[in-house]
Amino acid sequence: MSEMVDGTAVASDPVGRILLVEDDHDYAGFLVHVLQKTGGHAVTPVADAEHAVRLLGSPGWDVLITDIHLPDGNGLDIVRRARELTPSTRTVVMTAFASVDSAVDALRNKVDEFLTKPVRPGDLLETVNRLLLTARAAAKRRQRVLAIGAHPDDVEIGVAGILVANRAAGNETAVLTLTCGAEGGERAERAREARAAAEFLGAELYLRDLTDTEISEGQPTVAVIEEVINAFNPTVVYTHSVHDNHQDHRNTSLASTVACRKVPRLYCYQSPSATVDFRPTLFVGIDDFLDDKMTAIEAYRSQYAIREYLAPDLTRATARYWGRLGPSRYAESLEVVRDRTGVVGADQPDSADAVGRDRAPAVGADRGAGTRTGANDPGDEQPIAEALSDVPVEATAGPGRVGAGDAAARTDETAI
Numbered sequence: 001m002s003e004m005v006d007g008t009a010v011a012s013d014p015v016g017r018i019l020l021v022e023d024d025h026d027y028a029g030f031l032v033h034v035l036q037k038t039g040g041h042a043v044t045p046v047a048d049a050e051h052a053v054r055l056l057g058s059p060g061w062d063v064l065i066t067d068i069h070l071p072d073g074n075g076l077d078i079v080r081r082a083r084e085l086t087p088s089t090r091t092v093v094m095t096a097f098a099s100v101d102s103a104v105d106a107l108r109n110k111v112d113e114f115l116t117k118p119v120r121p122g123d124l125l126e127t128v129n130r131l132l133l134t135a136r137a138a139a140k141r142r143q144r145v146l147a148i149g150a151h152p153d154d155v156e157i158g159v160a161g162i163l164v165a166n167r168a169a170g171n172e173t174a175v176l177t178l179t180c181g182a183e184g185g186e187r188a189e190r191a192r193e194a195r196a197a198a199e200f201l202g203a204e205l206y207l208r209d210l211t212d213t214e215i216s217e218g219q220p221t222v223a224v225i226e227e228v229i230n231a232f233n234p235t236v237v238y239t240h241s242v243h244d245n246h247q248d249h250r251n252t253s254l255a256s257t258v259a260c261r262k263v264p265r266l267y268c269y270q271s272p273s274a275t276v277d278f279r280p281t282l283f284v285g286i287d288d289f290l291d292d293k294m295t296a297i298e299a300y301r302s303q304y305a306i307r308e309y310l311a312p313d314l315t316r317a318t319a320r321y322w323g324r325l326g327p328s329r330y331a332e333s334l335e336v337v338r339d340r341t342g343v344v345g346a347d348q349p350d351s352a353d354a355v356g357r358d359r360a361p362a363v364g365a366d367r368g369a370g371t372r373t374g375a376n377d378p379g380d381e382q383p384i385a386e387a388l389s390d391v392p393v394e395a396t397a398g399p400g401r402v403g404a405g406d407a408a409a410r411t412d413e414t415a416i
């Protein structure tokens with residue numbers, strides 16, 4: 001279904017939740033009228049950056065539209081915060097002066113669209129509706145990632161980098177920790193630390209209370225994991241390896257294999273107690289997320305000083321070691337139990353990557369910037385990148401970019 005606005009056919013089906021940041025009261029009123037009355041979207045207008053960032057903390061925004069110049073800041077800073085707080089939200093920046101400098105700045109900040117004032121109603125609606133469609137297509141591809149650990153800190157040591165990268169890619173993440181680690185310290189304190197680490201990772205935490213050092217490979221462990229599988233419905237699970245000296249880790253791995261039998265992708269991560277039989281075949285680059293991994297592990301203060309295996313040089317050296325076999329300098333390593341995403345056919349190179357036969361997939365998504373060549377959704381392309389195709393590639397790779405170097409060219413929204 002469509003209608004004509006300014007001579008432009010505008011699809012009226014998508015109705016989005018839009019955050020509008022515009023300090024000119026009259027102009028904001030005009031934009032709200034167009035988006036709400038003509039476009040049928042739900043619009044929340046605010047006049048300053050501080051208010052906008054506060055609202056971005058609550059979920060559900062489909063599109064952020066912001067003026068570039070605001071009384072208390074710059075629209076590009078809001079876009080940067082939006083990417084951190086709500087990666088799936090699409091972004092539009094408006095400016096009265098369309099200079100090459102401002103366009104390049106927008107590109108560097110991975111703005112999805114760039115509109116010049118005065119904005120034509122038809123252009124505005126066409127842009128918003130197009131971004132809504134790509135946002136929803138991306139949402140369908142979004143992964144739900146669950147990491148399972150026997151004790152607080154297991155998951156962070158094994159896959160914290162991968163979890164942060166998934167969040168940055170807009171995927172949902174969760175951590176299931178089966179015990180409070182009472183044998184290794186004071187229970188309430190370890191639970192607090194687990195919550196702090198999960199919060200830092202941006203992951204939902206399921207903290208359960210099985211008996212530390214006595215986790216079984218059968219019941220009740222399988223039922224505890226199944227309950228979380230049913231609640232979170234993951235598409236990807238990371239768990240312990242059976243190649244591990246710690247009985248809790250081995251049994252968590254065995255119970256996970258049973259409980260996750262219907263999950264399409266199942267991988268086992270490395271613990272410091274892994275044996276020499278731990279033989280990973282998938283190496284996920286975490287160059288941009290290694291620092292976050294270190295910070296997440298630091299959340300375990302009660303253990304940090306007394307556990308040799310939490311020493312930062314060991315974490316860093318382990319990631320560096322596996323990086324030799326992966327797509328980047330630092331990597332987390334995984335044994336592949338199951339991966340049902342490989343499809344032989346038109347998409348063959350990506351499929352081969354996805355199961356890690358040769359090299360691991362680059363971590364995470366990156367919907368911005370012209371260096372991306374691995375997109376598999378033509379509708380998710382970057383109009384700004386097209387408009388500025390003569391901008392040097394180096395200029396498009398901003399800080400925090402997921403998957404540096406070679407990997408950057410092979411990112412995919414859900415390729416972790």
Ligand SMILES: [Zn+2]
Pocket residue numbers: 150151154246249
């Ligand atoms: Zn453990």
